Amino acid sequence: MNDFLNDWGLTLAVFLPLLGAVVMMVIPRGEEDTHKIVALVSTLLSGAVGVWLLFNFDYDHSHKLQFARNDSWIDVINSRYHIGIDGISLPLLVLSMFITILVVIYSWNHFPEPHNPKAFLALTLVLEVGMNGTFVAQDLILFFVFFELVLLPMYFMIGVWGGEQRQYAAIKFFLFTLFGSALMILSFLALYFKGGQTFDMPQLIQVAQANISHNTALWIFGGLFMGFAIKVPMFPFHTWLPDAHTQAPTQGSVILAAILLKLGTYGFIRIAIPILPEAAHTWAPWIGGLAVVGIIYGALGCLAQTDLKRLIAFSSVAHMGFVMLGIATLTPVGINAAIFGMVAHGLITGMLFFIAGSVKDRFHTLEIRRLGGLLVQAPRLGWILGFCAMASLGLPGLAGFWGEFPAILSAYSPAAGMSEALFRTYMVIASVGTVLAAGYLLWMFQRTAFGNPPEEFADHHIHDVHGPEWLAWTPMLAGIVVLGVLPGLLLNITNPAVMAAFSRI
Amino acid sequence: MLSFVQPNIDYHALAPELVLVGALLLLLLVDLVFEDRARWATSSLAGLGLLAALIPIITLAVNGHDRSMFGGAYVVDNFALVMKAVFLLAGYVVVLMSTDYIGEGDYYEGEYYFMLLSSLFGMLIMASARDLISIFIALETLSIPAYLLAGWRKRDLKGNEASLKYYLLGVFASAVMLYGMSLIFGVTGSTVLTDIRDGLGSGESVPIITVGILFVVIGFAFKVSAVPFHTWAPDTYEGAPTPITAFLSVASKAAGFVALLELVFIAFEGHEEVWKPLFWILAAITMTVGNLIALRQTNVVRMLAYSSVAQAGYMLAPFAIAGDLSGGNVGAIKAVVTYLIIYAAMNLGAFAVVIAVARKTRSAELSSFGGLFEYAPGLAVLLAAFVFALAGIPPLGGWYAKLAILNVLIDASTPWATVLAVVVAVNSVIALFYYASVAREMLMRPVADGDRTPVTIPASLAASIGLCAVSTIAIGVAPNLIARFSDLAHFVS
Numbered sequence: 001m002n003d004f005l006n007d008w009g010l011t012l013a014v015f016l017p018l019l020g021a022v023v024m025m026v027i028p029r030g031e032e033d034t035h036k037i038v039a040l041v042s043t044l045l046s047g048a049v050g051v052w053l054l055f056n057f058d059y060d061h062s063h064k065l066q067f068a069r070n071d072s073w074i075d076v077i078n079s080r081y082h083i084g085i086d087g088i089s090l091p092l093l094v095l096s097m098f099i100t101i102l103v104v105i106y107s108w109n110h111f112p113e114p115h116n117p118k119a120f121l122a123l124t125l126v127l128e129v130g131m132n133g134t135f136v137a138q139d140l141i142l143f144f145v146f147f148e149l150v151l152l153p154m155y156f157m158i159g160v161w162g163g164e165q166r167q168y169a170a171i172k173f174f175l176f177t178l179f180g181s182a183l184m185i186l187s188f189l190a191l192y193f194k195g196g197q198t199f200d201m202p203q204l205i206q207v208a209q210a211n212i213s214h215n216t217a218l219w220i221f222g223g224l225f226m227g228f229a230i231k232v233p234m235f236p237f238h239t240w241l242p243d244a245h246t247q248a249p250t251q252g253s254v255i256l257a258a259i260l261l262k263l264g265t266y267g268f269i270r271i272a273i274p275i276l277p278e279a280a281h282t283w284a285p286w287i288g289g290l291a292v293v294g295i296i297y298g299a300l301g302c303l304a305q306t307d308l309k310r311l312i313a314f315s316s317v318a319h320m321g322f323v324m325l326g327i328a329t330l331t332p333v334g335i336n337a338a339i340f341g342m343v344a345h346g347l348i349t350g351m352l353f354f355i356a357g358s359v360k361d362r363f364h365t366l367e368i369r370r371l372g373g374l375l376v377q378a379p380r381l382g383w384i385l386g387f388c389a390m391a392s393l394g395l396p397g398l399a400g401f402w403g404e405f406p407a408i409l410s411a412y413s414p415a416a417g418m419s420e421a422l423f424r425t426y427m428v429i430a431s432v433g434t435v436l437a438a439g440y441l442l443w444m445f446q447r448t449a450f451g452n453p454p455e456e457f458a459d460h461h462i463h464d465v466h467g468p469e470w471l472a473w474t475p476m477l478a479g480i481v482v483l484g485v486l487p488g489l490l491l492n493i494t495n496p497a498v499m500a501a502f503s504r505i
Numbered sequence: 506m507l508s509f510v511q512p513n514i515d516y517h518a519l520a521p522e523l524v525l526v527g528a529l530l531l532l533l534l535v536d537l538v539f540e541d542r543a544r545w546a547t548s549s550l551a552g553l554g555l556l557a558a559l560i561p562i563i564t565l566a567v568n569g570h571d572r573s574m575f576g577g578a579y580v581v582d583n584f585a586l587v588m589k590a591v592f593l594l595a596g597y598v599v600v601l602m603s604t605d606y607i608g609e610g611d612y613y614e615g616e617y618y619f620m621l622l623s624s625l626f627g628m629l630i631m632a633s634a635r636d637l638i639s640i641f642i643a644l645e646t647l648s649i650p651a652y653l654l655a656g657w658r659k660r661d662l663k664g665n666e667a668s669l670k671y672y673l674l675g676v677f678a679s680a681v682m683l684y685g686m687s688l689i690f691g692v693t694g695s696t697v698l699t700d701i702r703d704g705l706g707s708g709e710s711v712p713i714i715t716v717g718i719l720f721v722v723i724g725f726a727f728k729v730s731a732v733p734f735h736t737w738a739p740d741t742y743e744g745a746p747t748p749i750t751a752f753l754s755v756a757s758k759a760a761g762f763v764a765l766l767e768l769v770f771i772a773f774e775g776h777e778e779v780w781k782p783l784f785w786i787l788a789a790i791t792m793t794v795g796n797l798i799a800l801r802q803t804n805v806v807r808m809l810a811y812s813s814v815a816q817a818g819y820m821l822a823p824f825a826i827a828g829d830l831s832g833g834n835v836g837a838i839k840a841v842v843t844y845l846i847i848y849a850a851m852n853l854g855a856f857a858v859v860i861a862v863a864r865k866t867r868s869a870e871l872s873s874f875g876g877l878f879e880y881a882p883g884l885a886v887l888l889a890a891f892v893f894a895l896a897g898i899p900p901l902g903g904w905y906a907k908l909a910i911l912n913v914l915i916d917a918s919t920p921w922a923t924v925l926a927v928v929v930a931v932n933s934v935i936a937l938f939y940y941a942s943v944a945r946e947m948l949m950r951p952v953a954d955g956d957r958t959p960v961t962i963p964a965s966l967a968a969s970i971g972l973c974a975v976s977t978i979a980i981g982v983a984p985n986l987i988a989r990f991s992d993l994a995h996f997v998s
Contacts, residue, residue, distance in 0.1 A: 029882075072985075073983075073985065074905075074984045074985050074988055075985060075988070075989075076984075076985070076988035076989070076991075076992050077908070077909075077912060077988070119882075141908070144899070145899040145900055145904070148898060148899040148900075148904070149899055149900055151898060152893060152898060155941070156944075156948065159945060159948065159949045160948055160949055166949070167945055167949050170945075170949075171938065171941055171945070174937060174941060175934060175937060175938060178898075178933070178934050178937055179931075179934045182930035182931065182933055182934055183927075183930060185908070185911060185930070186911060186915060186923075186926055186927065186930055189908075189911055189912055189915035189916075189926075190915050190918075192915075193831075193915055193916050193918060194918075
């Protein structure tokens with residue numbers, strides 16, 4: 001049994017959703033319930049494999065690549081089907097499976113117009129293949145294919161099922177990300193030719209640094225930076241994000257916030273920094289600078305928003321700024337914080353988008369000015385919103401804290417050779433960002449949840465949280481609390497891998 | 506005195522051409538004898554003839570010997586075999602696309618397939634030609650039927666314009682090219698490519714060689730519709746019957762590239778200082794101009810025409826880095842062949858779906874594709890797959906084609922090559938915008954005219970779409986499938 005898991009576990013985890021999508025292709029469009037069941041079953045199966053992997057993962061050696069497979073794929077260019085997970089990718093892989101299952105459950109009775117569950121769920125499944133694949137790929141070309149695989153489903157999800165401006169938002173998302181990945185693939189090829197005639201990430205980590213001159217490495221890192229920073233998104237490349245989030249259907253926003261943004265930060269941690277540590281060293285102050293600008297800019301953007309979803313989108317820019325600040329310190333503390341921040345942001349912001357979707361369902365508007373008195377009309381929904389706002393602003397005891405606080409702390413002493421004064425300035429600015437975060441989140445909560453319901457909705461019967469919502473949300477809320485109380489659960493997995501990968505920088 | 510010596514003819518090596526000639530003569534006879542009663546059979550005959558010609562290609566490939574005839578003027582090597590197979594398969598798909606299009610319209614049918622096969626015959630010769638005269642003969646054999654086919658909608662003014670424009674510019678290009686060839690012959694005293702290479706030598710070029718090379722390359726730049734020699738393409742593509750448009754944009758373009766590869770990488774190998782900068786400029790402006798103009802198109806066929814101009818730009822890029830590759834020029838040849846094969850599958854597929862949709866809408870305007878997903882979800886998804894493949898989005902085949910090009914550009918690692926790689930990358934982002942606009946129209950816009958009658962797709966058209974779709978997706982997921990063949994595709998020289 002364990003042999004089977006070692007050989008096929010990851011492949012199954014990645015491709016089971018694809019199997020589901022293929023099955024759905026042959027089922028007629030009208031049989032909506034069958035489609036929902038097939039989608040749910042295939043995400044659950046993939047998730048079950050994930051749990052199985054979780055139990056068999058060797059936590060004492062989380063820095064080693066586990067469940068690895070290395071088969072031939074494209075011999076001509078020397079690219080291989082090399083997959084595997086270590087302590088850095090495991091949490092994100094599990095997060096991706098987990099969120100997709102919940103999204104499918106939430107979708108049960110929440111299909112946005114123009115409905116069509118078949119296409120919607122099939123796209124969700126293809127998205128999952130891309131996301132899972134990105135987190136397990138250990139070959140640059142394979143990584144690239146999975147990284148890009150998420151583009152088409154998300155493009156269609158926003159463009160077909162989105163809001164008023166959906167077509168604009170969809171193509172903007174697509175063009176921005178494609179621009180980044182076009183430059184990223186150039187850097188991948190340069191890594192191949194300059195770095196040692198291999199696309200294999202573990203091998204490149206061993207040899208690339210020595211083979212590539214510093215100047216070339218700076219350029220290559222620049223290409224990687226464009227690819228990943230646009231995906232994160234970092235200021236000033238963030239402009240696609242508010243549009244994409246605002247226009248995307250709830251499920252699209254959740255996946256986008258919870259997983260897709262992490263592909264960018266994951267790329268930094270998995271590829272850009274370990275393979276080219278010296279170039280990363282030179283780039284890091286700039287990345288840190290953009291990160292804190294993003295924190296402040298995102299927070300100020302939030303304060304100016306009138307739309308609930310757009311506000312959450314801008315808060316993503318700020319939160320990803322904390323993650324990037326942690327990464328920019330190039331210290332194990334910072335990187336651990338960044339990974340924690342990625343998972344926490346996935347849970348918390350994913351939840352916030354779920355709530356926003358449910359608010360929109362009930363009130364048909366997300367304009368903060370028109371909302372109010374949520375706690376009166378739908379107390380449970382209101383309190384969940386409050387809980388998530390608290391988690392998002394980094395309240396100790398909830399998951400958000402462990403992403404934000406250590407990231408700020410790590411900026412106090414960045415990796416050797418980097419300007420302490422500069423990073424301590426960043427630290428101060430980032431701390432101001434947390435104050436602003438408390439400001440915009442509490443203000444948002446106050447305006448939407450407190451007081452009496454506005455006149456236009458006063459007579460409406462607002463349904464409080466119902467079945468599928470409870471099913472989809474409870475695990476996420478539980479995750480936020482558990483990770484908040486026991487951060488060690490996650491840090492113990494990531495830390496050995498991070499120490500192994502980053503202590504030499 | 507010279508006495509006539511019977512050349513040594515290797516019939517096995519010539520078998521594909523002979524089978525094809527047999528098929529097209531049979532076609533002519535059947536059409537002549539049975540007239541209208543055999544109209545239905547002509548397309549099947551053409552298709553079977555093309556498949557039959559594939560058989561000797563397989564036996565030759567299994568046999569594995571490189572064969573050379575007529576003093577090195579006609580060579581059957583791996584490159585020739587791969588390209589011949591591509592031409593025959595592309596031709597077969599075009600026949601499948603044409604069957605109902607031509608059968609239902611008011612067209613000459615027997616002659617149509619005769620012309621199509623003649624043109625393909627020219628392409629088969631081109632793949633083997635290693636001599637200026639055989640290249641020229643191949644070019645004319647493939648072009649002259651194509652001029653006629655472009656005007657096959659004979660009562661349509663746009664059809665006439667298409668044919669005339671194509672003919673005049675094509676003849677002009679041939680003349681320029683012939684002049685260049687005569688200069689080359691004058692300098693070297695030979696028409697065989699390998700002799701020319703030796704005759705031209707390497708090192709500093711004298712003006713007459715430079716002019717000769719420039720003229721020959723420019724002649725073929727017309728054929729592959731490189732900017733600024735592309736002006737015929739959009740009008741010809743729009744006016745020609747759509748299956749012929751597909752044929753011109755894939756097979757005919759591929760033939761042009763085959764000739765360029767042969768000439769540049771065999772005959773002119775020693776004088777890269779002449780053609781490398783030329784190809785750099787041609788590649789950069791071809792992809793950029795093609796993409797920028799495609800952005801403004803409102804007609805899908807014209808958009809695909811400009812897209813095929815831009816795609817030619819990507820294929821020209823590997824020419825611009827010859828001599829800088831770690832593994833020699835053979836890497837550039839392989840990259841172009843890889844691109845040609847994948848491009849054939851995805852572009853033919855796109856045109857096949859356009860033909861299927863036009864059966865209902867009678868239009869190729871972008872707006873007529875509105876809401877296609879509502880009444881023909883399969884076609885909409887497939888066309889979306891083909892255009893996104895052309896845009897190079899994984900996991901659809903096009904990404905590997907782009908990667909093959911970028912791969913050699915980065916391998917060359919000169920500043921100019923890197924700049925060209927960035928130009929390619931930026932262009933593929935620009936191109937996404939118009940490719941995505943086709944998908945947007947089909948999936949995100951309301952149904953045009955509110956007419957939701959389903960589209961009927963005849964079996965042969967469906968088969969052509971299916972073939973292209975399967976290959977596009979299979980190549981995208983497992984590029985090894987074709988990488989193995991394109992990896993073989995190098996010359997013996």
